[in-house]
Structures are given as structure tokens and as C-alpha cells.
Amino acid sequence: MADAAVAGFTEITGSSPEVAARYLQLTDGNLETAMQLYFENGGADIQPESTPPQPQFPVSRSPPLAPPPPPSSRPSRPSRPPGYEDEHGVVHLDSDDDYSYTHEGGTNIPVRTSHQSASSASRTPQPAGLSTFDDDEAMARRLQEEFYAGAEGFGPADESGVRAPLARTTETLVEPGVDLGFDINDGLDDAVMSQLRARQRARAGRPGIFNQRPISSSIWNQDDPSSHRASLAEATGGASNASSKSSMLAEMYRPPFEIMSKLPWDLARDEGRENMRWLLVNIQDASVFDCQVLNRDLWKNQGVMDTVKEHFIFLQYSKDDPRGSQYIQYYFPGVDVQDNYPHIAIVDPRTGEQVKAWTGPPVIKPSDFLMQVHEFLDRYSLDHTVRNPVARRKPEVKPERKLETMTEEEMLEMALKNSLESQTQNNNVKGRHEDPDDLTRSIGDIKGKGKGKASSLDDDMNVDAETNGQQQQEQAEDSHHQNPTFASISPNKPHTEPNPDPATVTRIQFRHPTGRVIRRFNLSDPVRRIYEWLKASPLSEDKAGVEFELVSMGQNLIGMLDVSISDAGLKNGTVMIGFVED
Numbered sequence: 228m229a230d231a232a233v234a235g236f237t238e239i240t241g242s243s244p245e246v247a248a249r250y251l252q253l254t255d256g257n258l259e260t261a262m263q264l265y266f267e268n269g270g271a272d273i274q275p276e277s278t279p280p281q282p283q284f285p286v287s288r289s290p291p292l293a294p295p296p297p298p299s300s301r302p303s304r305p306s307r308p309p310g311y312e313d314e315h316g317v318v319h320l321d322s323d324d325d326y327s328y329t330h331e332g333g334t335n336i337p338v339r340t341s342h343q344s345a346s347s348a349s350r351t352p353q354p355a356g357l358s359t360f361d362d363d364e365a366m367a368r369r370l371q372e373e374f375y376a377g378a379e380g381f382g383p384a385d386e387s388g389v390r391a392p393l394a395r396t397t398e399t400l401v402e403p404g405v406d407l408g409f410d411i412n413d414g415l416d417d418a419v420m421s422q423l424r425a426r427q428r429a430r431a432g433r434p435g436i437f438n439q440r441p442i443s444s445s446i447w448n449q450d451d452p453s454s455h456r457a458s459l460a461e462a463t464g465g466a467s468n469a470s471s472k473s474s475m476l477a478e479m480y481r482p483p484f485e486i487m488s489k490l491p492w493d494l495a496r497d498e499g500r501e502n503m504r505w506l507l508v509n510i511q512d513a514s515v516f517d518c519q520v521l522n523r524d525l526w527k528n529q530g531v532m533d534t535v536k537e538h539f540i541f542l543q544y545s546k547d548d549p550r551g552s553q554y555i556q557y558y559f560p561g562v563d564v565q566d567n568y569p570h571i572a573i574v575d576p577r578t579g580e581q582v583k584a585w586t587g588p589p590v591i592k593p594s595d596f597l598m599q600v601h602e603f604l605d606r607y608s609l610d611h612t613v614r615n616p617v618a619r620r621k622p623e624v625k626p627e628r629k630l631e632t633m634t635e636e637e638m639l640e641m642a643l644k645n646s647l648e649s650q651t652q653n654n655n656v657k658g659r660h661e662d663p664d665d666l667t668r669s670i671g672d673i674k675g676k677g678k679g680k681a682s683s684l685d686d687d688m689n690v691d692a693e694t695n696g697q698q699q700q701e702q703a704e705d706s707h708h709q710n711p712t713f714a715s716i717s718p719n720k721p722h723t724e725p726n727p728d729p730a731t732v733t734r735i736q737f738r739h740p741t742g743r744v745i746r747r748f749n750l751s752d753p754v755r756r757i758y759e760w761l762k763a764s765p766l767s768e769d770k771a772g773v774e775f776e777l778v779s780m781g782q783n784l785i786g787m788l789d790v791s792i793s794d795a796g797l798k799n800g801t802v803m804i805g806f807v808e809d
Contacts, residue, residue: 229251232251232256233248235258235516239476242265242270250264258516263435263436266466266469266470268469269469270469270470270472433464434462434464435463435466436463436467436473436476437513439463439481440461441462441489442458442461442462442484456468459477459478459481462477463477480523482526482543483527486526486536487541487543492550495576496576496579497576499540499577503609504540504576505574506540506542507535507542507571507573508543508571508574509521509526509541510545510551510554511543511545511546511568513545517569517589520590521569521571521590524592525593530799531597534597534600554574566587567587568586569585569587569588570585571585572585575609576609577609577611580663582607582663583603583663583664598745598800601780602738602803605780605801616667717759720763721760721763722764725748727747731749732748733748733797733798733799735748735797735800736800737801746760750792751793752791753789754787754788754792755789757802758785761804774807775804775805775807776807777803778805779795779801779802780796
């Protein structure tokens with residue numbers, strides 16, 4: 228783990244492993260804090276100390292004491308030392324130094340107190356036995372005066388060394404049942420504690436290069452470089468001003484403030500319902516570097532930004548952000564599992580249902596993300612008249628075999644599996660978050676679904692030639708009932724992928740009941756070329772000769788056979804393949 232942290236530190240900062248080890252040792256192995264400290268110090272090395280530094284007391288100038296009154300106004304008093312040491316080494320102190328006494332004439336004579344004695348003792352010669360004690364007391368007094376003079380909330384001292392009085396404060400004690408303008412059942416204690424916890428979390432999140440605070444999106448749209456640098460410094464708490472490299476990294480890993488919404492969860496749902504826009508949620512963990520890669524590569528992609536602005540309300544929360552606590556509570560129970568990051572999800576604003584999710588490494592590429600998002604927009608709609616796909620039941624788990632029938636290798640494999648499951652339960656680690664959209668594809672579209680049991684392994688191996696011949700005969704009969712336009716497409720023209728060229732070639736993703744495939748086509752090729760490829764090279768042997776439909780953005784492509792792929796809007800797009808079966 229330490230080697231991985233050193234490698235990650237050197238990869239990001241470009242420093243040597245020795246410097247990385249010193250910063251990580253200084254921060255107890257916390258990679259984020261170590262990098263933050265490195266950039267704040269301008270990349271300076273931390274040299275180890277040979278000997279610990281000796282503590283030094285701060286030297287401060289004591290405020291001048293009030294001038295003593297004229298000698299004529301002070302009555303005389305017996306002169307005696309504040310203490311003396313006898314021949315046995317015993318120090319004798321006069322208790323009269325601690326209070327005043329009365330003169331013979333009845334006049335109160337002010338005498339020095341212990342406070343004044345210490346001051347005068349520091350200025351006059353003292354016996355050898357008392358010098359150390361008086362020096363310590365004077366030092367303590369000087370430190371105390373410095374502390375109170377610089378303490379927060381106390382006024383500055385005037386010319387005579389007397390500080391200003393304390394500012395007046397007013398507090399009100401309220402009993403639990405007092406009427407404060409709201410219902411007592413609103414939960415005053417819970418609301419107060421919630422606010423306190425929220426403020427504590429807000430204070431704990433120190434802004435930095437990898438933990439930038441939200442800034443108004445309009446600021447990032449300015450073209451003035453100086454304004455942009457000032458905004459970046461405000462977002463990073465000044466960390467981006469440490470060096471040019473720090474500024475470059477801060478800009479590289481800056482969150483997508485341009486497309487982020489600052490609305491709370493409930494208000495974001497209301498806006499999504501009114502404007503018919505999906506909620507796109509991104510939960511981040513600042514200690515997981517893949518989340519930073521998401522900000523660097525995915526959210527700064529222009530195609531992704533345009534798609535998000537058009538169809539979504541984008542919400543990005545840190546896992547400790549109070550604004551995202553409601554989402555985490557309902558949709559993301561594995562928030563503390565690092566394997567669940569980065570986490571992206573789409574939520575229906577009408578029903579609050581999480582309909583799609585991308586969870587865990589590796590970080591999805593912008594091209595793949597765009598394909599999957601456009602495919603999602605093809606299959607799902609916020610129009611109340613359109614029926615969205617529903618989750619299907621997962622395939623039943625096969626019953627476990629009895630130990631008597633297992634081989635030694637199978638028994639060992641089962642023991643290892645049970646051990647891992649037990650360890651996971653003991654550590655209270657929740658499983659990896661699943662994509663709800665995958666549940667809509669868990670069972671393929673097959674004939675007679677729900678009307679029979681799945682065939683066993685023995686049944687599959689005992690399929691005779693008569694059944695195969697019957698299936699081929701059924702496929703031949705189905706071909707006579709195909710759409711005339713579909714039947715006119717040649718099935719003998721295989722497809723050869725062109726060489727990659729962004730100017731003339733595009734990638735198209737094809738989704739079918741059992742998975743997906745990606746193929747390259749020329750932008751000038753007609754849509755008919757796609758049909759010819761699928762007819763000549765069926766995706767599976769059992770689908771050979773079966774009529775199919777190609778749908779993109781809710782439109783059937785059978786009516787666009789002579790339109791070019793570019794004009795049909797299929798560049799970097801997704802096409803759904805559906806088989807027409809009785």
C-alpha cells in the first residue's frame with residue numbers, strides 16, 4: 228500500500244520517491260494531504276532534522292508599566308527585603324508583602340502586592356536563592372500578557388498597556404417547549420444537530436487542488452485569464468498559486484462547474500419534472516484517484532458536456548457533502564466501499580427511480596459513455612405516454628451439488644468461495660453497486676418465454692438432427708412472410724471495416740438482446756450497408772434468416788436505406804437491433 232502511495236505521488240507531482248516518502252510519512256500515508264502539502268510548499272523538499280530543535284520562548288515587549296507616583300505622595304514604610312536565607316539554607320518570606328497595612332496615623336498606606344513584587348524583583352538585585360523563582364514568574368507574566376493581548380475577541384492594549392474591555396454578548400436560554408414560530412413536532416434537536424454536523428463536515432473539507440470548492444458557473448465562462456486565475460485560486464483555497472505546475476494541475480482536475488447544478492435534491496427533482504430532464508448524479512471520493520480522472524477526461528469532453536446540458540440536470544456531490552446525503556441514503560448504500568467509485572447514475576425525476584448506473588473501475592471512456600447515454604435516451608423517455616423498459620427477474624441460481632458427488636477440486640473451490648463470502652460479511656462490506664438497466668436485459672427475447680423450463684445439459688446434448696431440420700424449415704417459412712423492403716436487401720455482401728479516419732470513418736455501437744458489438748463504417752455509406760452486413764454475418768447462428776429491425780433515436784432505419792450514415796445521424800451513435808418473431 229505504501230509503495231502504491233509513493234508511486235501515485237511521484238506520478239502526479241513528478242517528484243522523486245525520496246521526497247514522496249517524506250511527505251507521505253509527514254501525513255501518515257494520506258496521499259491527498261501529502262500532495263496538498265507538496266503543492267502548498269511549492270514542491271520544496273523536506274529535509275530531515277538531525278537533532279530536535281530546542282524549544283524557544285517567544286520574546287515579546289511587555290507593555291510599559293504605569294509611572295509610580297511622586298515620592299512626596301508615598302508615606303515612608305520600614306525597609307526590609309522580601310525574604311532572606313538563614314545559615315541553614317531556609318528562605319523566610321514576610322506575609323505582609325501580600326496585603327496592605329495601616330499607618331500609625333490611620334492612613335491607608337498602599338504597599339506592593341505579589342504582582343508588583345515580581346516586577347520590582349526583576350529590576351532589582353535579589354538573593355541567590357530567589358533569582359530562579361523570580362525569573363520564571365516574570366516570564367510567565369510576560370507570556371500571559373502576550374496571550375491575552377493577541378487573543379481573539381479581546382481588544383488591543385492602549386498606550387498604558389491596559390487592554391480594552393470585553394465586548395458585551397447576549398445569550399438567551401430557551402426551554403424545550405417554548406414557541407419559536409414552528410411546530411414542536413418539527414424536531415428542534417434533530418434539526419440543530421443536523422446543522423452542527425453539516426457545519427463540521429464543511430469545515431473539515433479543506434479546499435485544495437483535488438478538493439476544489441464550488442464556484443459560480445458564470446465565472447468559468449469568462450475569457451479574461453486573470454479572472455480565471457483568480458477564480459481558480461478561490462476554488463483551491465490559494466493552492467493553485469503555489470507554482471505554475473500547481474495551477475496546471477488545478478485546471479486539469481477542476482470539477483465541471485460549467486454544467487453542475489447547485490440545486491438541492493428535492494428542488495432538482497422538481498426542475499427535472501417541469502423541464503422533462505433526467506437527473507445525472509456523480510458521487511465522488513476525493514481519496515480515490517479515479518474520481519479525479521473522471522473530472523479530467525470525461526466531464527471536460529465537449530460531446531459529453533453538450534449531451535449533459537441538453538438532456539440532464541447534472542449534480543456532483545462529494546460523499547461527505549450534506550446536499551448528497553439524501554441520494555446516498557436511498558440509492559448508494561455502498562458509499563464507503565472504494566471499489567464503488569467512481570459512481571454515476573441516472574434518476575427518473577418523476578418517480579425517483581434509479582434507472583441506470585456506472586459504478587467502479589475502470590473509468591469509462593468518453594466515447595463509450597456517449598454511446599451508452601444515447602442508447603439510454605433511445606430506450607427511455609420522460610413522456611408519460613411512452614412505456615419505459617422494466618426490470619426482469621434475474622435467472623434462477625442453480626442448486627448446489629451435494630458434497631458426495633463433488634470432486635476434490637470442486638470441494639476446494641467451494642471452500643474458497645465460502646471463505647471469501649464469510650470475510651466480506653464480517654467486514655460489513657456491501658457488494659458492488661449493480662446497474663438497474665442491466666436487469667432489463669437479464670433474460671433474452673425467446674419464443675414461448677414463461678411457458679416451459681430451461682433445458683438441462685443432458686437435453687442439450689441429445690438434440691437430434693430431426694429437430695435441427697425442423698428449425699431450418701421454420702426459418703425458411705418465416706422468410707416468405709418478411710417485409711418486402713427487408714427481403715429486397717442482399718444477404719451476400721459481407722462488410723469489411725475501413726481503416727480508422729476521424730474525417731471519413733465513424734464507429735457505431737449495436738445493441739442486441741445478448742450483448743453489443745461495435746463496427747466501423749464510412750460516413751458516406753448508405754444505411755443499407757448496415758442491413759447487408761447483418762444479413763451476411765448474423766450475430767448468432769440461431770438468428771440466421773430472421774427478420775430484424777434497426778432503431779436509432781426512436782426511428783426505424785428501414786425507411787432510410789438510401790440515406791448516408793452521416794445524414795442519418797448515426798455518427799458515433801447507437802443502433803438497437805430487435806428481431807421480429809411471432
